[in-house]
Amino acid sequence: MSWACQSRRGVAASTVPSLGSSRAVIFQALELFLQIFPSLGTMATLVFQALENGETDSMQEHYPFQAIETKWQQYWEDHGLFATDVSDATDKYYCLMMFPYPSGTLHVGHGRNYIIGDAVARYKKMRGCRVLTPMGWDAFGLPAENAAIKTGTHPRESTLNHIAAMKRQMRAWGCGYDWAREVTSCEPDYYKWTQWLFLKLYERGLAYKKEAAVNWDPVDQTVLANEQVLPDGTAERSGARVEKKMLSQWFFKITDYAQRLLDDLEKLDGWPERVKAMQENWIGRSEGARIDFPLVPRTDGVADREPAIPCFTTRVDTIYGCTYMVLAPEYPGLTELVAGSPQEAAVRDFVVTAGRLSAIERTTEGDKNGVFTGRYVINPYNQERIPLWVGDYVLLEYGTGAVMAVPAHDTRDWAFARKYDLPIRLSIQNPDGTLDLVTMEEAYVDDGVVVDSPPFSGEPNREAIPKMAAYAEEKGFGRAVVQYRLRDWLISRQRYWGAPIPIIYCDVCGLVPVPEEDLPVTLPMDVEFKPSGESPLKQHPDFQQVSCPHCGQPGRRESDTMDTFVDSSWYFFRYLSARDDHQAVDRARADKWMPVDQYIGGIEHAILHLMYARFFTKAMHDMGLVDCEEPFAHLFTQGMITKRSDQDGQLYKMSKSKGNVVSPDALIAEYGADTVRLYTLFIGPPEKEAEWNDAGVEGAYRFLRRVWRRVYLHRAWLPAARDLPIDPGTMQPAERALYRKLHESIQRITRDLEGAFHFNTAIAQIMELMNALDDIPVSADAPAAVRAVYRETLEAVVLLLSPFAPHIAEELWGELGHAPSILQADWPAVNEAALHRDEVEMVLQVNGKVRGRIQVAADADHAAVEEAALADKQVQKWIEGKTVRKVIVVPGKLVNVAVA
RNA sequence: GCUCGGGUGGCGGAAUGGCAGACGCGCUAGGUUGAGGGCCUAGUGACCGCUUUAGGUCGUGCGGGUUCGACUCCCGCCCCGAGCACCA
Missing domain, CATH: 1.10.730.10 (Isoleucyl-tRNA Synthetase; Domain 1)
Known part of the structure; x- marks a missing residue:
C-alpha cells in the first residue's frame, strides 16, 4: 500500500512528530553554543538565520542522527510495525535470525547478522510481504553456569540481565522484531515443550540410553557430542583435551535419518553449496560390503561367543589380497578371544597403551602399532587361514571395528604389513600390467583388473565389486551395505543450566518417563554452585527424590540435562505459538508458515545446529506434529567480521582475548x-x-x-x-x-x-x-x-x-x-x-583494442553501425594499409574490426 | 589425501564472454575558512609520451588453449582459506 500524498509542509509538520524542542530552546542553545565556539560560523549561523526568518520548522542543516534514531525506534514500537498476525499467511515471508546465546554484549560482528536480517525484512515489507521476524534466546548454556561458580550470581539472573542488555543493543541498531513472540529457552514455558518433545522421541525409540565410549570434557565436566569436538581432539567450547570414557548416556537416534538428511539436501536449492557439502561430508555415506570372517576354533576347545568376525570394506574387490585382519583395541569381546592364550598378556598391555593415547594421537595419521592375538580367521572367498591382529589404527566407531587388511591395495595396511613383516599379495593389476610386488614401493590403490581371484579374475575391479558382494550374499557370509560416518547424537550433559531430562529411575520399574501432565520438570532455583563443577542437581534432594509414576515406590530423577542444541532444534516452530500453554506447536500455523523463507546466521553452525534442526523437523513430521520436512527453505550464512589484533597484527574474528x-x-x-x-x-x-x-x-x-x-x-x-x-x-x-x-x-x-x-x-x-x-x-x-x-x-x-x-x-x-x-x-x-535511449554510445575496437567510440541511433541496423565505425577517424588510422577480415557488431555495445 | 571457496590498484571491493578497476576508503592539488575540522572542485593501476595538438604499451596468481574479443570458458600448475580425514 502506498500513502497518497497528503499535502505540503503544513500537514507534514503536524503529522510528522517534531524533534521535540521548542524554537525558544533551540535559540538559547545556539546562542550559548556560539558564545563558547564564537567561530563556528556558517553552519550555526545559517540555522540561526533560518530559524529567525521562520523559513523552517524542525529541520536542521546538521544531520541530527541521535534525535532521529530514538524517535523512530519509539515510533516503530508504538505502532507495532514489526508485529505480525500469523492467522493470515498470505504473501508470508518468515525471516529468521539464528537463535542468539545471551552472552551479554554484542559487537559489530554480531551486528552484521541482525543488520542483514533487518534490511531483508524491511525490503520484503516494502515489496508487500507479510513479514514475520521474531527474536528469542538460546538461554541455557555453560558460560552462565561457570560464571555462577565464580561469582555466585544465579545463571537465570545473569541470563535475564544479558537478554535485557542485548535487546537494548538490537533496538539501538534499529532492528525491528515481533517481540510479542519472544521465546527464552531457559524459562519453564519453553523447556516444558523441549521435555515434551524428548518424551515423544523416547516413545518412538528415537531417544535411548546406552553405555558407550563418549567424549568427556574435563574442564566443563560434561560429555559432548561428536559434533562438539574439534578435529584436533579439543572441545569446541572449552578448548580442553577431550577424553574417552565409558558412560551410560542419552542419545538421539539421528542415524535413523542419515539417508533422508543426505537425500533431502538436494531439495535445498536455497542453501549455499558449501554448507550442503559440509553436511554431506559429515554424514559420510559410503557404499561397501559387510563380510563375515569365521574364527578358527580355539585349540583348547572353549567355544567363542560369536563364530565369526564381521568387517566392513569399500573394496571387496581386493579381498583375495587380504592377508590378515585387524581389530580395534576396544573391540568388544577381545578379552574373551585371547583369554588363556600365550598372547593374552601382550594383547592386554597393548590395549592399555593404546587406550592411554589421546584422541589426537589416535586419529592422526602416522605410526601404526599392533600385536598378534594368536587367533586366526578364514577368508570366506578362498578359505584361507589368516592371522588376527589388534591395531591402534582401527577405530571401533566406524564400521564393525574390524578391518580386513589388504596391504597391496591400501596405504595403511601397507605400512602396517611392512612394519610387522606380514605377507603382501597382489589382487588388482594396473592397466599396463606392470605391477610387481618385488618393485612396488607403495600400495596400489587405483583401479585395474582383478587378478588371482577365482572366479573373478580378469574383471575390471569396479565391475567386480557388485558381483563379489552378490556372491557373498548368495553364499550367506556377507552382503552389500551402506555405512555412515554420522553417529547418534549424545545429548546428556552433566550440568545444571539446561533442560532436565524427564526420566525417573525406579528400582522396581526401571527407567520410567515422566508423565506428560507432570511437565515441566522444573529446575530448582535454590542451588549451590560448587567449584568442583559438579552439577548441583546431583546433590539436590528435593529434585532427585521422587516417587515412581508407575508403582509409587521411591525413585530417583535423572540429574543430567539436555544439550542446549536440543533447545535450538525446534524454536522456529515455537515462535508461531510462543504463548500457547496447551501444545508445543500449533500445527495449523506451522503448516501455513513453515518452512522459514529466509534463515540467516553464521557458517559456524553449518553442521551442528543445522543438522540437528533438520533432524528434529523430520522427526516431528513423522510424529504427525507438522507437515514440513525441511525447516529452512533459504539459508544465508554471513561472513565473520575480523579485525587486526593490536597484539600481533594478525586478522582474527572479534574476541575479547584478541583485544x-x-x-x-x-x-x-x-x-x-x-x-x-x-x-x-x-x-x-x-x-x-x-x-x-x-x-x-x-x-x-x-x-x-x-x-x-x-x-x-x-x-x-x-x-x-x-x-x-x-x-x-x-x-x-x-x-x-x-x-x-x-x-x-x-x-x-x-x-x-x-x-x-x-x-x-x-x-x-x-x-x-x-x-x-x-x-x-x-x-x-x-x-x-x-x-x-x-x-x-x-x-x-x-x-x-x-x-x-x-x-x-x-x-x-x-x-x-x-x-x-x-x-x-x-x-x-x-x-x-x-x-x-534514442542514441547509444558504442565502443570501437580494432583487433580487440579500444580505439574510439561513436554515438549511433539506438535502432541503427548492423550495416549502418558497421559503416559508421569504419568511417571513424581513429578506426581509419588503425586499419590503414591492412585488410579488414571481419566486423563484429554487438548491438548497443561495441564494434570490433578484425584486421590482418 | 578428498570436497568446497578464493587470488583484480596503496586498501575494501565492482564487472549476463564485450570499455578492467564501478562505489567507498586513503592519498595529491586547488577553493571556502583567521586556523583546524567540515564541505566543494579536480586528479589518482604501472610505464612512456603530452613545453601548441595526444596518445601509446603493459596490466586481473603462473603456463597453455578456445574466441573477432577472456578477470570471466577449457586444460595443467602455484599460493591462500574452510570443511572432512588412519573412515577400511
Whole structure:
C-alpha cells in the first residue's frame, strides 16, 4: 500500500512528530553554543538565520542522527510495525535470525547478522510481504553456569540481565522484531515443550540410553557430542583435551535419518553449496560390503561367543589380497578371544597403551602399532587361514571395528604389513600390467583388473565389486551395505543450566518417563554452585527424590540435562505459538508458515545446529506434529567480521582475548546507527569475511549527511514539486539522463536484493545515483521539469536507502511530505519507458583494442553501425594499409574490426 | 589425501564472454575558512609520451588453449582459506 500524498509542509509538520524542542530552546542553545565556539560560523549561523526568518520548522542543516534514531525506534514500537498476525499467511515471508546465546554484549560482528536480517525484512515489507521476524534466546548454556561458580550470581539472573542488555543493543541498531513472540529457552514455558518433545522421541525409540565410549570434557565436566569436538581432539567450547570414557548416556537416534538428511539436501536449492557439502561430508555415506570372517576354533576347545568376525570394506574387490585382519583395541569381546592364550598378556598391555593415547594421537595419521592375538580367521572367498591382529589404527566407531587388511591395495595396511613383516599379495593389476610386488614401493590403490581371484579374475575391479558382494550374499557370509560416518547424537550433559531430562529411575520399574501432565520438570532455583563443577542437581534432594509414576515406590530423577542444541532444534516452530500453554506447536500455523523463507546466521553452525534442526523437523513430521520436512527453505550464512589484533597484527574474528572487539555503542553514539548499518552492509559481499576498518565508517557517515543536506537545502520547494508532471518524452537531455539513471538504479538495486543479498553493490548504486543527482543544478527557480525529476530521484533515493538506513529514511520521508511509515510505502517500480535511449554510445575496437567510440541511433541496423565505425577517424588510422577480415557488431555495445 | 571457496590498484571491493578497476576508503592539488575540522572542485593501476595538438604499451596468481574479443570458458600448475580425514 502506498500513502497518497497528503499535502505540503503544513500537514507534514503536524503529522510528522517534531524533534521535540521548542524554537525558544533551540535559540538559547545556539546562542550559548556560539558564545563558547564564537567561530563556528556558517553552519550555526545559517540555522540561526533560518530559524529567525521562520523559513523552517524542525529541520536542521546538521544531520541530527541521535534525535532521529530514538524517535523512530519509539515510533516503530508504538505502532507495532514489526508485529505480525500469523492467522493470515498470505504473501508470508518468515525471516529468521539464528537463535542468539545471551552472552551479554554484542559487537559489530554480531551486528552484521541482525543488520542483514533487518534490511531483508524491511525490503520484503516494502515489496508487500507479510513479514514475520521474531527474536528469542538460546538461554541455557555453560558460560552462565561457570560464571555462577565464580561469582555466585544465579545463571537465570545473569541470563535475564544479558537478554535485557542485548535487546537494548538490537533496538539501538534499529532492528525491528515481533517481540510479542519472544521465546527464552531457559524459562519453564519453553523447556516444558523441549521435555515434551524428548518424551515423544523416547516413545518412538528415537531417544535411548546406552553405555558407550563418549567424549568427556574435563574442564566443563560434561560429555559432548561428536559434533562438539574439534578435529584436533579439543572441545569446541572449552578448548580442553577431550577424553574417552565409558558412560551410560542419552542419545538421539539421528542415524535413523542419515539417508533422508543426505537425500533431502538436494531439495535445498536455497542453501549455499558449501554448507550442503559440509553436511554431506559429515554424514559420510559410503557404499561397501559387510563380510563375515569365521574364527578358527580355539585349540583348547572353549567355544567363542560369536563364530565369526564381521568387517566392513569399500573394496571387496581386493579381498583375495587380504592377508590378515585387524581389530580395534576396544573391540568388544577381545578379552574373551585371547583369554588363556600365550598372547593374552601382550594383547592386554597393548590395549592399555593404546587406550592411554589421546584422541589426537589416535586419529592422526602416522605410526601404526599392533600385536598378534594368536587367533586366526578364514577368508570366506578362498578359505584361507589368516592371522588376527589388534591395531591402534582401527577405530571401533566406524564400521564393525574390524578391518580386513589388504596391504597391496591400501596405504595403511601397507605400512602396517611392512612394519610387522606380514605377507603382501597382489589382487588388482594396473592397466599396463606392470605391477610387481618385488618393485612396488607403495600400495596400489587405483583401479585395474582383478587378478588371482577365482572366479573373478580378469574383471575390471569396479565391475567386480557388485558381483563379489552378490556372491557373498548368495553364499550367506556377507552382503552389500551402506555405512555412515554420522553417529547418534549424545545429548546428556552433566550440568545444571539446561533442560532436565524427564526420566525417573525406579528400582522396581526401571527407567520410567515422566508423565506428560507432570511437565515441566522444573529446575530448582535454590542451588549451590560448587567449584568442583559438579552439577548441583546431583546433590539436590528435593529434585532427585521422587516417587515412581508407575508403582509409587521411591525413585530417583535423572540429574543430567539436555544439550542446549536440543533447545535450538525446534524454536522456529515455537515462535508461531510462543504463548500457547496447551501444545508445543500449533500445527495449523506451522503448516501455513513453515518452512522459514529466509534463515540467516553464521557458517559456524553449518553442521551442528543445522543438522540437528533438520533432524528434529523430520522427526516431528513423522510424529504427525507438522507437515514440513525441511525447516529452512533459504539459508544465508554471513561472513565473520575480523579485525587486526593490536597484539600481533594478525586478522582474527572479534574476541575479547584478541583485544580486537569493536563495540557498536561508541560508534552509534558518534555516528548513529544508520551509519553503522550502512557501513556494515557496504563493507563487502555479506557471505564473505570482512575486515573492519574504522575509517570506512566515515565514508558511510559522509554519504548520509550528503543525502540529508540535499533534502535540507531544497526543503522549501521539494514537497510541492510532487505535483509537477514527469514526462520523459519532453525532457531536456540532462534531466532525461538523470531520469534514466534513476530507473536503471531501481532495476539494479532490486536485482541485487532479490536472491543474492548484494547489499554492497546496491549501496554503491545509490551512491552513484546521488552523484548523478548532484550534477544537476537545481533550485526553487529551476524549470519545472528539472525540479520534478530532481524530486522524484531524491525521493527514490530515500526509499531505496530505507532498508539499510531506516531512521534517516523515515525522517526524510516525512520532510518530503509523506505520512509515516516508510515501511508502508511501496518499493520503487521500474518505468520501462525511462530506460529507453534514442542514441547509444558504442565502443570501437580494432583487433580487440579500444580505439574510439561513436554515438549511433539506438535502432541503427548492423550495416549502418558497421559503416559508421569504419568511417571513424581513429578506426581509419588503425586499419590503414591492412585488410579488414571481419566486423563484429554487438548491438548497443561495441564494434570490433578484425584486421590482418 | 578428498570436497568446497578464493587470488583484480596503496586498501575494501565492482564487472549476463564485450570499455578492467564501478562505489567507498586513503592519498595529491586547488577553493571556502583567521586556523583546524567540515564541505566543494579536480586528479589518482604501472610505464612512456603530452613545453601548441595526444596518445601509446603493459596490466586481473603462473603456463597453455578456445574466441573477432577472456578477470570471466577449457586444460595443467602455484599460493591462500574452510570443511572432512588412519573412515577400511
